[in-house]
Amino acid sequence: MMKYKNIVFDFGNVVGRFDGNYILHQFCSSEEDYETLFPVLFSRWQELDRGTIDYDQYAKDCEEALPDHLKKACRSFFRNWADFAHPIPQTAEFIHELKKQGAGIYLLSNASTYFADYMRKNCKALEEFDGIVFSAPLKMAKPEPEIYRYLFRTYDLNPEECFFIDDLEPNIEAGRRLGMEGIVFTGDIDAVKKAVGF
Secondary structure (H helix, E strand, C coil), rough: CCCEEEEECEEEECCCCHHHHHHHHCCCCCCCHHHHHHHHHCHHHHHHHHHCCHHHHHHHHCCCCCCCHHHHHHHHHHHHHHCCCCHHHHHHHHHHHHHCCCCCCEEEEECCHHHHHHHHHHHHHHHHEEEECCCCHHCCCCCCCHHHHHHHCCCCHHHHHHEEEEEHHHHHHHEEEEEEEECCCCCCCHHHHHHHCC
């Protein structure tokens, strides 16, 4: 018997892989280019996730800050990086199994407006979710309590009936302070299944 009525997933490194090093390397022709691009492109990433800076404007600002020979790579990165946030197969399978057992499935993820739009249109795993909360459109982000309260309020969820899976301890702790138990995901689906009584 499942201990929880609803399972809440983070996206990055839970539903899909997010490895900035790997992703950026797909747009670089040399390690030298990577070393130049990385500090520029990722300097304000948390603000993109929180929606406090505009995605397109940030992309332009980054391009202007780079030497001419890297401007094309920068444009390509900001248009296409989400293609490399590949789904994690064992998580997708677990989501499908949970749905068959009648569990509520929800997403609570820090993500830019671009990534939120892209994944809503292109991520098949998200089609099984009962509710989706991405941070940037709301101009709030984990681990701030407001975004957790937004999830609970919007989908009429009791935190004590929810279990949260995230790859970052501060995000799990923020949920616990509001009554939602959780686990830091390290790639071990069996540990998650044990924790929720699956």
